[in-house]
Amino acid sequence: MKLYSKIIGKGKPFLILHGFLGMGDNWKTLGKEFSDEGYEVHLVDQRNHGRSPHTEDFGYDVMAEDIKEYCEEKNLQDIILLGHSMGGKTAMKVATNYPDLVHNLIVVDIAPKYYEPHHQTILEGLTMLQNSDLDSRGLADEKLEEYISEWGVRQFLLKNLYWKEKGKLALRMNLEVLKEKVEHVGKALNEEDTFHKDTLFVSAGSSNYIRKEDRELIKSHFPKSNTVIIKDAGHWVHAEKPEDFFQIIMAFIHKFS
Incomplete structure (x- = not known):
């Protein structure tokens, strides 16, 4: 690796x-x-x-x-x-x-x-972002606010965004595996x-x-x-x-x- x-x-x-x-x-x-x-x-x-x-x-x-x-x-x-x-x-x-x-x-x-799993809401919010057409970080923040009220936490998570192609943002993390195996974190x-x-x-x-x-x-x-x-x-x-x-x-x- x-x-x-x-x-x-x-x-x-x-x-x-x-x-x-x-x-x-x-x-x-x-x-x-x-x-x-x-x-x-x-x-x-x-x-x-x-x-x-x-x-x-x-x-x-x-x-x-x-x-x-x-x-x-x-x-x-x-x-x-x-x-x-x-x-x-x-x-x-x-x-x-x-x-x-x-x-x-x-x-x-x-x-x-x-630790019991406690990231469910964050993972739901990130899943929503992954399934959305995002063309600006501002739009991503606006959508994520529906799940996460704390500005600082959202900014931390939004650092994962990158331009996958012109006009399209995506997340760098392997979200599917992290959701599937989240119990390992605790x-x-x-x-x-x-x-x-x-x-x-x-x-x-x-x-x-x-x-x-x-x-x-x-x-x-x-x-x-x-x-x-x-x-x-x-x-x-x-x-x-x-x-x-x-x-x-x-x-x-x-x-x-």
């Missing part, structure tokens, strides 16, 4: 994995900031997302293997690995399945527990999955993805982990509080580099 990525800067390899229905490009602003600190930042599109290949296979073991193969292809070792939401679950699996590959792990607003880590290197969990204070009662489970899988809460931030914490987020990540990296 040859994943698509954008690589920014030079230095120690720093891979960033986006969330469900996202793409590496969602992280380009923060990626540039990290690269300015002396890191080679890889903004990776995971399979069935962005410009990476579409496939019937979808799940955390295969996505973790994708990242291992990507690192082998690029000759990357001792990486800093950051993942948000679904990307955080992928990052956990990379770290637990291939611990020698990962120097530090950063998991953003997701716990290693099971899958918990296996009980035996552990990673014994320094790990940071970033929790969004206004989100319920990581709860206080999840701390014990996190420690059981990641005994050398700490959890930091960014107050007054929702699930897209890195977009809502970018300065706070950047400072927290850099403090963690510098402490354990």
Whole structure:
């Protein structure tokens, strides 16, 4: 599986994995900031997302293997690995399945527990877009608003639009497979999955993805982990509080580099 990525800067390899229905490009602003600190930042599109290949296979073991193969292809070792939401679950699996590959792990607003499917309305809205004749992003936003009221969430999703041909917009993601296998997104880590290197969990204070009662489970899988809460931030914490987020990540990296 040859994943698509954008690589920014030079230095120690720093891979960033986006969330469900996202793409590496969602992280380009923060990626540039990290690269300015002396890191080679890889903004990776995971399979069935962005410009990476579409496939019937979808799940955390295969996505973790994708990242291992990507690192082998690029000759990357001792990486800093950051993942948000679904990307955080992928990052956990990379770290637990291939611990020698990962120097530090950063998991953003997701716990290693099971989550029930909760993207149904978003997937319905995207299905409607896929089945519509769209000739402008404004029209797409207008139609999507019927399903999703939050402007920021719509803008995040609309980044998936591209000009398939003159006057016709389409979605980059493999929507059919993502709908069919959405239950894989909420899958918990296996009980035996552990990673014994320094790990940071970033929790969004206004989100319920990581709860206080999840701390014990996190420690059981990641005994050398700490959890930091960014107050007054929702699930897209890195977009809502970018300065706070950047400072927290850099403090963690510098402490354990």
